[in-house]
Amino acid sequence: MNRLSSRILVVAACLVATCTAQAHGIWFAQRATQLALLYGIGADDLDSVKRQSMVQSIAGYDADWKPIPTKLRVAGPLLLVDSESQPTVVTAVLFNGIWSKTPDGEWIKKGRDEVPNATTSEKNYKYAVRIVGPLTSSIPPLPQQTLQIVPVGAIPQLMGKPLKLRVLFQGKPVAKARVMWDWLNDPDGKPVKTAADGTVTIKVRNQGLNVITAIFDGPSDEPTKADKMEHLATLSFVLPHAPE
Amino acid sequence: MKQVLTSFVALLVLAVGSVSFNTAYAHGGTQPEHGGIVQLVGDMSFELVPAADHVELWVEDDGEEVTSADLAAKLTIVDGSAKSEVALTPAGGNKFEAKGVKIGKGAKVTALLTLKDKQSKIAANFTIK
Numbered sequence: 001m002n003r004l005s006s007r008i009l010v011v012a013a014c015l016v017a018t019c020t021a022q023a024h025g026i027w028f029a030q031r032a033t034q035l036a037l038l039y040g041i042g043a044d045d046l047d048s049v050k051r052q053s054m055v056q057s058i059a060g061y062d063a064d065w066k067p068i069p070t071k072l073r074v075a076g077p078l079l080l081v082d083s084e085s086q087p088t089v090v091t092a093v094l095f096n097g098i099w100s101k102t103p104d105g106e107w108i109k110k111g112r113d114e115v116p117n118a119t120t121s122e123k124n125y126k127y128a129v130r131i132v133g134p135l136t137s138s139i140p141p142l143p144q145q146t147l148q149i150v151p152v153g154a155i156p157q158l159m160g161k162p163l164k165l166r167v168l169f170q171g172k173p174v175a176k177a178r179v180m181w182d183w184l185n186d187p188d189g190k191p192v193k194t195a196a197d198g199t200v201t202i203k204v205r206n207q208g209l210n211v212i213t214a215i216f217d218g219p220s221d222e223p224t225k226a227d228k229m230e231h232l233a234t235l236s237f238v239l240p241h242a243p244e
Numbered sequence: 245m246k247q248v249l250t251s252f253v254a255l256l257v258l259a260v261g262s263v264s265f266n267t268a269y270a271h272g273g274t275q276p277e278h279g280g281i282v283q284l285v286g287d288m289s290f291e292l293v294p295a296a297d298h299v300e301l302w303v304e305d306d307g308e309e310v311t312s313a314d315l316a317a318k319l320t321i322v323d324g325s326a327k328s329e330v331a332l333t334p335a336g337g338n339k340f341e342a343k344g345v346k347i348g349k350g351a352k353v354t355a356l357l358t359l360k361d362k363q364s365k366i367a368a369n370f371t372i373k
Binding site: 033034063073075080082083085086134243 | 274285286287288320322329354356363364365366367369
């Protein structure tokens, strides 16, 4: 019985690991003083350049939420953000295609129409918002950010302090979105679900780069190919370190 | 006695570690050299000098002066509801300048520096007091 329980646990753990590995995200982080768009999960900062064609939008906004001309440029293995002026917020959207999970647990990049025995098929969108700052007003629902994490009130300047967030789906607060406080350093952490008003309160994890994630499954717009659409959004910001 | 000694060594290691950590932070000067306002952004030090009839920007990289002629710089000035952009001109050494510009108290200024590769950019934010 003990052996059976152990096997069940191992299988369950593998399933969880497989699901987690599938859920990659995009976020912004500084690389050699420049802002880069990254793709991956945890410490896996994967090849974003080869995914550039999947980036559907990149945008920058000033403190009054007016667009600033912004594009991505390839610099070696990185996709760097290139704005004409310093943006207050930068956003991106990446369409990660349709993926199906076979009965033996493999994820393949095909729809249900091509994998009829799939246990699940999903269409994957990744969103990213980076607060470059300083903010002078609340972040509104931003164009093309179908799923978006918005701070409620000011972001505390010290790690460990509570941070209230609201998750928006199609511009409106959404319940039961799964929020994770640190996509880079705690990617297997237990998500916290948003309340009916879309809010959730977490602690600020890092005195440095913070990448908060929200995941929400929405209805499929191509039911023959995908059972659902998985939306994965990140909100990234930096808390300053102590004066030198 | 052995326990006390172990604790002492542990404290010493922690103390040395803290000093090393703080030392590793230091990149450049934070004190103004031209009467302006200094902002450190990573390795880069920006000193903005808002004068009565012009504005200056002095830049250093990791404590070393960088030649302004190799770089490009501009200011975005938000003063109340008014927003303007000012191109800065290299003015010798590590200095940029724009004449005929007056920045009022309370204005928020972003200095955007384009580096020698003509692509990489670094920005610093100031509030004029």
